[in-house]
Amino acid sequence: MANPLQKTTGRHKGKGRFLLSFAFLILATVLMFYVHLRTGFAHLSDRELWQVLLGGGTEAQRLTVFDFRMVRSLLAVLVGGGLAMSGALFQTISRNELASPSLLGVNAGAGLFVMLLIYARDTSAPSPFWQLPLAAVAGAALAALLIYRxxxxxxxxxxxxxxxxxxxxxxxxIHALQLLLVVRLDPQKFHIVNTWIIGSLSGNTWIHAAALAPVVLLLGLLLWSRSMDLNLLSLADETAIGLGLPINRARFLYLMAGVVLAASCVAIGGNIGFVGLICPHIARRLAGADFFRLLPFTAVLGSLLVLAADWVGRVIIAPDEMLLGIVISILGAPYFLYILVRTRK
Incomplete structure (x- = not known):
């Protein structure tokens, strides 16, 4: 017969390991945020950067740090966290650890509507900042609804x-339709579409960060507060129904939550892959399957991955820049193959 004291001690040890791992992950993300903020075409020493952060520095330095670098660093945190959390939702809904926003048509639907918008509009004239995000969310939602139906x-x-x-x-x-559109684009529109399809955080402003932050933070907190529902959703249907979960309604609602998260991030950062696939998978190995622990761990891990990948893209071929989506694909593809090999055993 198991000793209750041993069970309690085991739970405390598990909680202690999680808190230690989570604290280390937070620290790594903060350090990566600082390194990311320090990186750019204009060199700033640590002393100069701290002077700017504390309200000093020259006007050019403040412009560089706050209007160019910090907004990009913050967007990397938001996009990474949002994509990672959406991946955790999709993997739970589908009960497939290889599921991601890309697999379930969310990224493809968002991409098709973005391409249609770029194809139809006059790129020489200024357009409202909300057009691209709205098109991406609409396309992703329509694709998800069609898949569900x-x-x-x-x-x-x-x-x-x-x-x-x-x-x-x-x-x-959808990818076939995208190919038909691509061949009809002029060079300027093709460059815009190609950059978006690959994925990049450059060129965004504080307006984009202000639009994305409430979506990621509020939906993240809402999902975290519903951790028990998400835990039940990962069980067998009969078990979840027996415990009182309306399974079809829950799948639909959390599918739409994942769609809004992924589409909002994709609208700002482009069609970035692998974040929603590998981050939840790694987080389950380190934090366990309980969504109360899994969701924040996954979000921070996604932020760290996108921050690190964007930093690598800015320094590896400096002064030129490698697009974020390419770096993440280079980092994520080997891990994806590892998952495939592991699931075959």
């Missing part, structure tokens, strides 16, 4: 496997 069978619980297969099929169809 095609996968749904009346009177049955929504099958995660059918959801994934429908998402793969729809994503392939």
């Amino acid at each position: 095609l996968a749904y069978r009346k009177g049955q619980t929504l099958s995660p496997y059918r959801l994934v297969l429908t998402g793969i099929a729809l994503t392939a169809g």
